[in-house]
Amino acid sequence: KVTAHSGGKSAHRAVVAGVDCLEHGTMISDETIKLMAEKGTFLCPTVEQGKLADLIVVEENPPENISNLRKLKMVFKDGKPVNLARDEGQASFWELYF
Incomplete structure (x- = not known):
């Protein structure tokens, strides 16, 4: 391996x-x-x-345009996927951050 x-x-x-x-x-x-x-x-x-990284998956490359951080596809916190669904659409980066 x-x-x-x-x-x-x-x-x-x-x-x-x-x-x-x-x-x-x-x-x-x-x-x-x-x-x-x-x-x-x-x-x-x-x-x-003993520590896992929290991961975010975005649709486009943030170093090319920082606003691409708003285009979240998936988030992992403590090794587990976070549900991004909301009543009015997708969660913002800051909602997940806090």
């Missing part, structure tokens, strides 16, 4: 190359997440021993 400590574009290359698991997995794209699902690649989102 092979694991890689990577994120972003290097994580995508690692999944294409056939790693079994990504450690941390920061800044991975939706395309990479889909490829991981297809290939059965695991994600270990630990940031420190």
